[in-house]
Amino acid sequence: MAKYNKRSDCPVSCSLDVWGDKWSLLIIRDLINAKQCTYGDFLKSAEGIATNILASRLLALEENGLIEKLSHPDSKAKVLYKLTPKGIDLLPLMIEIGIWSEKYYDIDKVKKAELKEVKKNKEEYIKAKIKELRS
Amino acid sequence: MAKYNKRSDCPVSCSLDVWGDKWSLLIIRDLINAKQCTYGDFLKSAEGIATNILASRLLALEENGLIEKLSHPDSKAKVLYKLTPKGIDLLPLMIEIGIWSEKYYDIDKVKKAELKEVKKNKEEYIKAKIKELRS
């Protein structure tokens, strides 16, 4: 995203420059859930991102090294998006988002059950999930 | 922030509706660092937020229950902003942001040293910091 200007060298500031917009974290979320998505998969996602915004976010995330494009095994017309290791490393952050949200907002049942599992042993859950996402 | 519309009941989506803009997390960060700030303190912050944006973000964060306004002991002209328990609960999330940023970007020395401490015993650090922020 073409931000107005670079901000400070604070961790929060740096992060926001990379994924601090209205949609990037939702794209990351989809990729954590599904491991890989096509362009169409993202469009079908619950929140309904506009196609031009999706294209610009995917490009920015790719340029920032959080996701990568792979050729689809079934078809040349399709593209597969996956998280890079750098993107996968956002998992702990995403989990904390989940824990915080669950405490203060109504979350759907499936996510709630998943978070219950996470909280049993956070470290282990993260390790296992990372392994799964890298494979 | 008057978003176009509410999104899904996903944790990430809910969170983004509350703090998913360009400035909210930086305000939270300032309050975690300083424990309490005046309006002027935020304006002096490194990134340089515009005063109208600051006002609108502070209002939104207050409406969403993340921060609260207190009267300043020294002066009626001054206002103190502090995190609520709900705001303080964003600390684990902020720490994960720090850890991720440090891994992939150049962070200032002070923050790096702080993160080194955090990683020695994350649980303990969070507990202590929460206690400090609530007092």
Added chain:
DNA sequence: ATTTTTGCTTGCATATTGCAAGTGCAAATA
């Protein structure tokens, strides 16, 4: 009494996002 500080608000320019339609290429269908 006058000036300065403090926490804002207002008006307007710029940037980002949202919506609808369209384009080019690959794949499926006739």
Added chain:
DNA sequence: TATTTGCACTTGCAATATGCAAGCAAAAAT
């Protein structure tokens, strides 16, 4: 082989959010 459909985008324009500069009322300092 010709035509239609699916997929990954692009383009144009409207709506919203952010950035910048100036202004304003109440409190505090001089």
